Each structure stands twice: as C-alpha cells, then as structure tokens.
Amino acid sequence: MTAPPQQAPGRPGSAGSLATYVFAVCGPDRPAHPGPASGHAGGGPLRFLDVGPLRAVVQDVPADAFSESALRERLTDPAELERCARTHHDVVTAAASGGPTVPLPLATLYLGDERARAALAESQDRFRTVLDRTAGRVEWAVKVYLTQSGAPSGTAAPPGTPQPGRPGSEAGAGRAYLNRLRGLRQEREQRQERALAAAEQVDSAVRELAAGSVRRRPHGPEATGEGRTQVMNAAYLIAEDSGGELASTIGRLRGSPDFDGIEIDISGPWAPYSFTDGAVHAGHQ
Secondary structure (H helix, E strand, O other), rough: OOOOOOOOOOOOOOOOOOEEEEEEEEEOOOOOOOOOOOOOOOOOOOOEEEEEEEEEEEEEEEEEOOHHHHHHHHHHOOHHHHHHHHHHHHHHHHHOOOOOOOEEOOOEEEHHHHHHHHHHHHHHHHHHHHHHHOEEEEEEEEEEEEEOOOOOOOOOOOOOEEEOOOOHHHHHHHHHHHHHHHHHHHHHHHHHHHHHHHHHHHHHHHHHEEEEEEEEEOOHHHHHHHEEEEEEEEEEEEHHHHHHHHHHHHHHOOOOOOOOOEEEEEEEEEEEEEOOOOOOOEOOO
C-alpha cells in the first residue's frame, strides 16, 4: 500500500506524470459533474470514475507533488495540511450535497484509474452498506466541556499563615491548610463527576434522535484551550430534517440548572466522515 503513484507514459518520475486522487464514493444516480468544488491546485478538473454501479469522485493530480515523500513533507506544514484538508472537505461536501456519499480519508491516491477502480471495487459491498445506512442522514458533532464557571475560588494559605482574628499555633494553621486542600480536591472531584453525568445526559438525549453514534477520546487542553476541560467528544448520524429537533434538545439541556458550568458545542451538518466503517484505507496504492 505504499508504492509510489503510477507515472504517465514515459520515464518514471518524469515531469507531467499523474496520479489519481480519490475523494469519495457515491451512488449511481448522480449528475454529470461532481459539484462546484475545484479540487487540489495544480490538478485536473473533478470527474467521476465508474466503479461497477458506484461512482468515485476523483482528480488527476501531479504525481511529483503527491508522491509519498512529497506528501509527508507537505503535511507536516500546518498551513499546507490545513489547505489540503479544507480542499478535501470542500469536495466531499459538494459531492454529499447531491446524495449519499462515502468520504475517503485525506490523501487517498492510486496508481492511475485502473488501479483505483480495482482497489475500490474490492470494497463495493462495504460502500453500498455505508451508502444505504447514511442515505437521508448527516453527521453532527457534539462536544461537552467543564468550564471554570463555578470552579473553586481562592487558594489555600500556606502552612503557618495566621488566620485573621483567630491567632493559633502553627500546627493549627497547618491542619487548616490541609483541610482547605482536601476541600478543594473534593470540590474538583464533585465538579468532574457532575460534568461526566451531564455528558451522559447529553449523549442519551441525542442518541434518541440518532441512527448511530461514535464516542472518541476527549481532546486535551492543547486543542480546547485553557479554562475548560472536554469531557465528551462524539458524533451522531441524524436525519437531514432533524437538525431543528437537535438544536431544541441541546437548548433545553443548556437551560437546565444541572448544566451550570457546563458548555455544549454542536457543529454540522457534515458528510458522514465518522460512519464509513473503514470502507477503504488511505495511502498510495
């Protein structure tokens, strides 16, 4: 799965050789063009590649710019990674606007059309299963955070600090300090437990609307920023016409007294990235 992309006729590695980049797989009932997106800069126009009864959204791209080594170098640059990911997402979104679509991972490349067709054909049954499951449905992301609102305030006084109006021994001050630390720790634990209970309440409510759900490991502070802790990171497969019901459900939860100091973020609708069930692996083939 790590062979370099097939070169166009001529010497391998020669200028002008092309690889086949695959964005997504769709059902057969599609218009003549994949949609308004333009694909990766420097590549050819987006087009459909027939894979049995299915159609793949593909683009001819320069093999030298999309070789395994070139991609490795490009995708370690955050700005370039963002550009490639955004282009990939825009094409998948445009394709999904026309009907059920299976998004493929970023940088799925093949050794030309015949290799792409052969490899994708091996996954036809899985593609059809995903297309049937996601027809008329979209993905929504739901994240729950514990914020600093309502967090324990103040800091514990160091041992030996006299208490105003209550002179006492150093030992007494030390005990008070330890009690203060214990109380702060217990309060943090209680807040964490309450946040986890709130996350389960959110998950239970949204799953009533969903045909499928995926729970992922919560992001750390490097992604969420200071001042809030992510306690739930989930995606749900929901009917296209149920977005309003989802918004009402989240609004009701946000207004509950149990959610003081709890944030709920939702985003979508997206193509069903989380529900492809590994229909195909990314990489050069």
